[in-house]
Amino acid sequence: MWQRGRVDASPVDVDLALLGGGGAAALVLAALDRHDVAGLRIAVVDPVHKRGQDRTWAFWGTPGGEFDPVLSASWSRVDVVTPAGRRVLPLAPLRYAMLRSAPVYDRAAAAERRIGAVRIGAPAGALHDDGHRVSVHDPEGRVLLRAGWVLDSRPRPPQRPGRTNWLQHFRGWWLAADRPVFDPDRAVLMDFRTPQPARGVSFGYVLPVSDRYALVEYTEFSPAVLADAAYDAALRGYTGRLGLDLDTLRVREVEHGVIPMTDGPFVTRPSPRVVRLGTAGGATRPSTGFTFSAMLRQADQIARALAAGGPPVPAPAYPRRHRWLDAVALRALDRGHVDGVEFFTRLFDRNPPERVLRFLDGVTTPVEELAVMRSTPWLPMTGAVLGDTVDRLRDRLRRAATGVPGAGSRAAGRAGS
Structure with a gap:
């Protein structure tokens, strides 16, 4: 039985290695389990075993998906707000959904156990692909393992800078109130009443989980990130615009992120048996920063291909x-x-x-x-x-x-x- 655990100094041989244990790899593991992929030796190489709430994904799709039972919230209508007024968007047959990272990581951990994956708690370095197998080295050059295929979700820049290189950068506060202050039936997708940057566009964002708990976020699409104080000032201004009194609210958690928005090319197949996933694999939509839906589609394609005995090569994330x-x-x-x-x-x-x-x-x-x-x-x-x-x-x-x-x-x- 192929046991999950930490390997010793001797490199091991596996059929499939996942480098990086974030969202992209977690979705692949869950998909492998869902499609009953069996008989493969699988390893996950990452120095950090992801657990808990470290990020939030928001996406739209039709009800009935794999993660429906663990969604934090979903909405059948959302608001787009401009200085001229509020537009309510009915989304049927779609819906907008919020998924926090903890249940995704929990499902990945359960999938690891069921498929007997090895977890190697070390950072991956260089890869050497001879066209038949891939040697995965650590940063000092030692061989960690050899794999028939490598799915690499480690962050990396595009092959070369794009003609336009922007960032989606944001900070969000998870706000808790002692009395009802949010409308749990309606999310705010984009609120453009925020002060606009000289070069770029900004908006607020409200995802209510209940009438007393919501993620309130400030987002910019622009060439450069802000100082921490600037994000906090923008959030204070936006919560004031919403009529929220911060003296009566508690900031339970803070989320911060930076996502590339560029037309620079990300190389998804750097060698015959290495496939990149996540942002490095082109899953981030350059014009919006949305990534989760593409990662979910590609994870399903990979699992279906392996279940059919084929190579784990998904289709391009976007046409x-x-x-x-x-x-x-x-x-x-x-x-x-x-x-x-x-x-x-x-x-x-x-x-x-x-x-x-x-x-x-x-x-x-x-x-x-x-x-x-x-x-x-x-x-x-x-x-x-x-x-x-x-x-x-x-x-x-x-x-x-x-x-x-x-x-x-x-x-x-x-x-x-």
């Missing part, structure tokens, strides 16, 4: 045309072709909510995408398209002149950003 649309949108926002508040307001004002949410999640059809494009400011977006086309041509000519391979070449692997 190529969506990556191009993201690049154009980021360029338009970054160069000031469009106002960020106006851009998102028009999306929700001129499209059914389901179409917008499906578009932001990367699952719309070309016909739906044309309708979304028609709802954006036409002339400014046309200018962004032309500018992006010119820059792509220049990049291609420069790489050809210097002999640098492109993101889609054999040397670089398959790009998935």
